[in-house]
Structure formats: C-alpha cells, structure tokens
Amino acid sequence: MMRLKHKFLNLSLKNKLIIAFSCLNIVPLFTIAGVLSWLYLESNRNMILDVVVENNNQIVKNIDTSLNPLLRLSMSPVQNRDIFRIMGKDYDESAYPLLEREQDFDKVNGLIRNNMHLYTDLIDSVIVYQSKNGIIIGRSNIEYMDHRYFEREFRDEPFVRQILDKQGLYVPIGIHPEKLMSYDHAPVVSIGRAIMDPYTKESLGLIMLNISVEKLKTLWSDIHFTENTRFYLIDEQHNIIYSQHPEEIGQAADSAIGEDFASVIGEGRTTGEHQDMYFVSSISDVSNWRAITIIPKTEMFSYIYLTLKITTISLIVLLALSILIAIFIATSITRPLAVLERKMKLVSQGNLDVSMDIRYGEAGKISKTVDHMLRDIRGLIRRIYEEEKEKRHLEMLALQSQIKPHFIYNTLNVIKWMAKLQGASGIEEALSSFSSVIKFTVKTESDYVTIQEEAEFIRSYTDILSLRYLNKFDVSFDIDPQVREFYTLKFLLQPLVENAVFHGFDGIDYKGKLTISIAREANYVIMIVADNGKGVRDDEREQFESRAEADKINPIGMKNIRKRLELNYGQDYGLTIASREPCGTVATIKIPVLTSIPNESAGERYETDHRR
Structure with a gap:
C-alpha cells in the first residue's frame, strides 16, 4: 500500500488529474450499473417505488426549501425598524394622516419590491395589513385592489383569523382564491404571519405572501413514471393544490382520488398498495402539505426493460466521454501552469x-x-x-541661485560699519538688508527653513527693492504667530515677490501695495502674495509664469516652484495664480504643516502633522 502511495505521489500533476477524474467517473458509473442490475433482478417493484418515493420526497424538500426563505421574509415587518414603527402607528393622531399614510405606503411597497420580489421569483403577491387602523399599508399590486371585499370579507376570512390566532408563528395556508388583488380570483397558496410587538405582545397586523399554483409548479418536474401516473399536491385541509387536471384544483382530495385517499394520509411518509394502484405519499415538515403519486400496477413494469437498456448504453457512452474529458481537462490545467512556471523563472532571474x-x-x-x-x-x-x-x-538650480562666496557677506558688513561711522544711515540700512539676503542665500544646511526665517528674508529683500524703486510700493506682512515655527522650502515666496514688483508695478501711475499673508487652514499652511498692480492678460500668463529676469537674485521661475512643490509634497499641494487686468495678481501657495525638517531621502514624501 505504501509503495502505491509513493508511486502516486511521484506522478506528474497531469497524470494525477487523469487518474482522479477517471476514478471519480468510473467508480460511480460501475456502482450505478451494479446497483441497477441487482435491483432489476431482485426487486423491480421496490426500485420503481423507491424512485417514486424519492421523487415525492424531493418535491417536498423543494417546497420546504422554497418556503423557508418566505418564512424569513415574513419576519421583515418585525426586523425592519421603519416598517415595525409604521405597524404601530395611529394615523388618527397625525397632523396630516393622508400624506403620512401615502408616504408609509410607498416605504412599505419599496420593501416589498426590493427585499421580497427581488429575493425570490416564487412570490406572486404580498399583503401587509395593519390592525390599529384596519388598513392595507403595503401590497405588491398597486394597480388593483377589491376594496369591497377588503371592507366586508377580508378580516372574516378563516385564514386571516388563523394567522392572527397564531400570535406571530408562521401559518401555511392551503389553496384558496386570491380575491383582494386578483381580477379573476386566481387560486393561490400563502404563508402568513401575525406581526407582534415583542414587548407588549400586542398584535399589530399581519403579512401574507401569496404563491400562485403556476409558480409553485416550477419547484418540481412533472415526471410520468407511466402513461397514467397521477400526481397531486394536497394542502393541510385535504384540498388539491395541484393536479395534472386543472379542473380538480381546489376540490376536496377524496372526491378526486376516491375512497382510497383516506388510507394514504397517515403520519409521515407512506407507501401503500390498494386494488389496482400504488400510492406514494410524502408530507412536508414546513407546510404539512402532501405530495401523492398514484401509479397503475399494470403499467409499472413496462419501463424496467427500457430503463435497463438505456442505462447500459448511457453508461458506456459516459465512461468513454469521462476518460476523454479527464485527459482534456488535465492537459488544459497543466499546460498553462508549465508555461507560467517557465516565465516566472525568468522574472526571478531579473528579466x-x-x-x-x-x-x-x-x-x-x-x-x-x-x-x-x-x-x-x-x-x-x-x-x-x-x-x-x-x-x-x-x-x-536652487543651489546655483545662491551667492556662495562668503567674502561678499563679510565685505558688506565692513562697508556697513564704515557707513555707520560716517553717519550714512540710509546706506547702512540698505547694506544691512542686503547682508541679510546674502546670509539667507548662502545658508546650505538644508532646503528647509522656518516660516519666520523665510518671512525675514522676504522683509529684507523687499526693503532692497523699495530702495531700488524709490519707495514706489508699500509692503505689509500678516503672519499668523502659530505658523512661524513651521518649516517650508526655501525661496518659495521670493519669485512671487519679484514678479509682483518687476511686472505688476511696472509702468503704473499710482503707488503699489504688496501684501504677504501666511496662515494655517486645517492641516495646511496657506501663503498668499497679493499686489494691486496692473495684472496679467490671459495671453501673457504663460510668459509671466516662466519669466526670469537677468538681474534677479533668484531666477527660479514659477514653473520651477510648482515642480518643487509637487516633487517634495505631492500633487495635493501647489501654486495657484489669480490675475485679471487691471485688478492685480494674487498668488497662493498651499503646503502641508511641518513641525520639523522632514527626511530628504530620494523619492520620499513628507508627512504632515495631523494631530496639531
């Protein structure tokens, strides 16, 4: 045994699949052939009866299986909070009873349409009845309802009384005409349940799910074991739910089947022999309905020989087909896997x-x-x-924009002190501002500075520009103290200030005003550079954003700023410019809140402090 096991384990996947498929087909086929032969030789009569019993049992199982979801659906008015609230509502106490009833009617119909009819095709119609107001608050057929029947007869129907008496237990209702929502009173069977308040045990109403006989018939195949085999489905009141003869539907079973019917309605499942007939009866555990098959004795054995012949031929054909299919399936599975394995080896080698x-x-x-x-x-x-x-x-580019030689900074300091000693205060202030700009420019420890440092650099830079343009413009700063210690990339504001002064204030006949605002909004820092200059026409915008003057301290254009923001912070942040001639220009930069200098390793995005 162990040797066979090792041999099987060492086989290829293809051979294993072929053996497995073949065994799974050959073993059942030979088993069926042997069992059928033994049944034919030993118990032909029992074989047919067993098949009939199994068919009856399967029909009952199909009915039970199909009714079980309906039992769960019948709990919807209790389980759905909105519908349960509607069931206990008294519309007489409402300010607008008709409007509220219409809204609740639409809501319940939505439940019926979306949660019930879409859940199963077996349901023919649904009725939800509310006891407190004595009204129908939901029905599947909104086009027709027999109001006269509802007002005079519906509440006195035996099945309605039976449902209410069960106090929340499901009630299978046998064959009866659907008079409420059917023009022609079509025969239906139903599942009903009283809707109870779980706290007060008060009956709030009921729900009925109706199943037409035609839809119920789809739960089984109408098998004729012999030419004159008859099949009946009998309800709990011994009335015929289904018959091959439509005129018998709704009649009492004993009138259609005869006096022998009383002998086949015992408890559970029974098989009986009466005069010239075999009776097979199966009872439903859910609905207490019965499936009854009646076979004439004279016709019972005529199919034995035909069945055996067809079975033998079918077994041979199926055996051959199963082996061919096993080979085909095994090959279709293993061949692509072999190709996939070969390709993945190439990937693992770096290709x-x-x-x-x-x-x-x-x-x-x-x-x-x-x-x-x-x-x-x-x-x-x-x-x-x-x-x-x-x-x-x-x-x-950013590094190239810095004036690196430190001796320039030192020389400017010497000139500044000489100007101070000689009393040239204007020259001293200009040199002080220019020294601050040079000092900020040559700072190379990091691409990041605090917003306070960036603001001081811009203040010194605008002082120089103001001297250069003879106080042609005023500068105001509005910086939220909360953001001063946050970090930002260097040189984000300087190109915007340059463009505002060099372009916005160029050629204007009034004094320019430049406003620099920095504040926090949620998890972002918003920097705004606004001027009252001449603005930009739409056809000049592209040239304006890529503009770089030869005499600028930092020639990084606004396209460069946008790219730096995208690479360092991601696409959620960036620069926007709003400008219209002659209303001035507003440039807005959006960056994340950074409470410390982020890791500047390649390809790594910066995380914001969302907890501040």
Missing part, C-alpha cells in the same frame, strides 16, 4: 520584460495579473528615476 501570453482560464487571470504587476514595476522604476533626476536638477 522584468517578460510578457505572459496565457489568456484563458484561471492561469490566464494569473498571467494578466502578473503582466499588470510587471508593467507597474517597470513604470515605477522609470518614474522614480525620472523624479530623482528632475529633483536633483531642480536642487542644482
């Missing part, structure tokens, strides 16, 4: 340009997923490379 060419089956889905993954990996590698390359280029 990311491998293309998976499997397009069908589960292996095809895996192949498409791997193709997509490899494509994303290749794209990610290219994107990281390009981003790092561009970021380094922008950093180089």
Whole structure:
C-alpha cells in the first residue's frame, strides 16, 4: 500500500488529474450499473417505488426549501425598524394622516419590491395589513385592489383569523382564491404571519405572501413514471393544490382520488398498495402539505426493460466521454501552469520584460495579473528615476541661485560699519538688508527653513527693492504667530515677490501695495502674495509664469516652484495664480504643516502633522 502511495505521489500533476477524474467517473458509473442490475433482478417493484418515493420526497424538500426563505421574509415587518414603527402607528393622531399614510405606503411597497420580489421569483403577491387602523399599508399590486371585499370579507376570512390566532408563528395556508388583488380570483397558496410587538405582545397586523399554483409548479418536474401516473399536491385541509387536471384544483382530495385517499394520509411518509394502484405519499415538515403519486400496477413494469437498456448504453457512452474529458481537462490545467512556471523563472532571474501570453482560464487571470504587476514595476522604476533626476536638477538650480562666496557677506558688513561711522544711515540700512539676503542665500544646511526665517528674508529683500524703486510700493506682512515655527522650502515666496514688483508695478501711475499673508487652514499652511498692480492678460500668463529676469537674485521661475512643490509634497499641494487686468495678481501657495525638517531621502514624501 505504501509503495502505491509513493508511486502516486511521484506522478506528474497531469497524470494525477487523469487518474482522479477517471476514478471519480468510473467508480460511480460501475456502482450505478451494479446497483441497477441487482435491483432489476431482485426487486423491480421496490426500485420503481423507491424512485417514486424519492421523487415525492424531493418535491417536498423543494417546497420546504422554497418556503423557508418566505418564512424569513415574513419576519421583515418585525426586523425592519421603519416598517415595525409604521405597524404601530395611529394615523388618527397625525397632523396630516393622508400624506403620512401615502408616504408609509410607498416605504412599505419599496420593501416589498426590493427585499421580497427581488429575493425570490416564487412570490406572486404580498399583503401587509395593519390592525390599529384596519388598513392595507403595503401590497405588491398597486394597480388593483377589491376594496369591497377588503371592507366586508377580508378580516372574516378563516385564514386571516388563523394567522392572527397564531400570535406571530408562521401559518401555511392551503389553496384558496386570491380575491383582494386578483381580477379573476386566481387560486393561490400563502404563508402568513401575525406581526407582534415583542414587548407588549400586542398584535399589530399581519403579512401574507401569496404563491400562485403556476409558480409553485416550477419547484418540481412533472415526471410520468407511466402513461397514467397521477400526481397531486394536497394542502393541510385535504384540498388539491395541484393536479395534472386543472379542473380538480381546489376540490376536496377524496372526491378526486376516491375512497382510497383516506388510507394514504397517515403520519409521515407512506407507501401503500390498494386494488389496482400504488400510492406514494410524502408530507412536508414546513407546510404539512402532501405530495401523492398514484401509479397503475399494470403499467409499472413496462419501463424496467427500457430503463435497463438505456442505462447500459448511457453508461458506456459516459465512461468513454469521462476518460476523454479527464485527459482534456488535465492537459488544459497543466499546460498553462508549465508555461507560467517557465516565465516566472525568468522574472526571478531579473528579466522584468517578460510578457505572459496565457489568456484563458484561471492561469490566464494569473498571467494578466502578473503582466499588470510587471508593467507597474517597470513604470515605477522609470518614474522614480525620472523624479530623482528632475529633483536633483531642480536642487542644482536652487543651489546655483545662491551667492556662495562668503567674502561678499563679510565685505558688506565692513562697508556697513564704515557707513555707520560716517553717519550714512540710509546706506547702512540698505547694506544691512542686503547682508541679510546674502546670509539667507548662502545658508546650505538644508532646503528647509522656518516660516519666520523665510518671512525675514522676504522683509529684507523687499526693503532692497523699495530702495531700488524709490519707495514706489508699500509692503505689509500678516503672519499668523502659530505658523512661524513651521518649516517650508526655501525661496518659495521670493519669485512671487519679484514678479509682483518687476511686472505688476511696472509702468503704473499710482503707488503699489504688496501684501504677504501666511496662515494655517486645517492641516495646511496657506501663503498668499497679493499686489494691486496692473495684472496679467490671459495671453501673457504663460510668459509671466516662466519669466526670469537677468538681474534677479533668484531666477527660479514659477514653473520651477510648482515642480518643487509637487516633487517634495505631492500633487495635493501647489501654486495657484489669480490675475485679471487691471485688478492685480494674487498668488497662493498651499503646503502641508511641518513641525520639523522632514527626511530628504530620494523619492520620499513628507508627512504632515495631523494631530496639531
């Protein structure tokens, strides 16, 4: 035994599948053939009866299986909070009873339409009745209702009384005419349940789910074991729910079947022999309905020989087909897996340009997923490379914009002290501002500074510009003290101030006003540079944003600013410019709240402090 086990385990997947499929087909087929032969030789009569019993049992199981969801659906008015509230509502106490009834009617009908009719096709119609107001608050057929029947007869119907008497237990209702919502009083069977208040035990109303006989028939196949085999479905009141003869539906069973009916209605499932007939009866555990099959004795054995002949031929054909199908399925499974394994070996060796060419089956889905993954990996590698390359280029531009020689800064300090000693205060202030700009520019410890430092740099820078343009403009700062210690990239505001002064105030005949505002909004820091200059026409906007004057301290254009913001903070942050001639220009920068200098490793985005 162990040797056979080892041999089987060492077989290829293809051979294992062929053996497994063959065994799963050959064993059942030979078993069925042997059992049928033994039944034919030993108990032909019992075989047919067993088949009939099984068919009856299956019909009953189908009925029970189909009714069980309806039992759960009948609990919807209790389980649904809105519908349960409607069931206990007294519309006489409402300010607008008709409007409220209409709204509640639509709400309950929505439950019936969406939660019941879409849940199962077996339901023909649904009625939800509210006791407190004596009204129908929901029904599936909104186009027709027999109001006269409802007002005079409905509440006195035996099945309505039976449902209410059960106090919340489900009630299967046998064959009866649907008079409330049917023009022709079509015969139906129903599942009903009283809706009870679980706290007060008060009856709030009831729900009825009706099933037409035609829909109920779809739960089984109308099998004729012999030419004159008869099948009946009998309700709990011994009335016929279904018969092959439509005129018998609704009649008492003993009038259609005869006096022998009384002998086959015992408890549980029974098989009986009466005169020239075999009776097979099966009872439903859910509804207490009975499935009864009646077979004439004279016709019972005529099918035995035909069945055996057809079975033998079918077994041979199925056996041959099963072996062919086993080979085909095994091959179709193992071949794509072998190809996939070979391709994945190439990927593991570092070849990311491998293309998976499997397009069908589960292996095809895996192949498409791997193709997509490899494509994303290749794209990610290219994107990281390009981003790092561009970021380094922008950093180089930023570094090139700095005036690095420290002796310039030292020389300016000497000249400043000479001007102070000689009493030239204007020259001293100009040199002091210019020294501050140079000192900020040559600072290379990090690309990040505090907003306080950036603001002081801009203040010194605008002082120099004001001297250069002979006080042609005024500058005002509005900086929220809360943001002064937050960090930002260097040189974000300077290009905006440059463009405001050089472009916005160029050629104006009034005194310019430049406003710099910095404040926190939620988890963002908003920087605004606004001027009252001449603004920008739409056809000048592209030139304006890429403009770089030769005499600027920092020639980084606004496109460069946008790219730095995107690379360092992501696409959720950036620069926006609103300008209209002659109303001035407003430039807005949106950055995250940074309470410390972030990690500046390649490709890494900065995290904001969301807890502040």
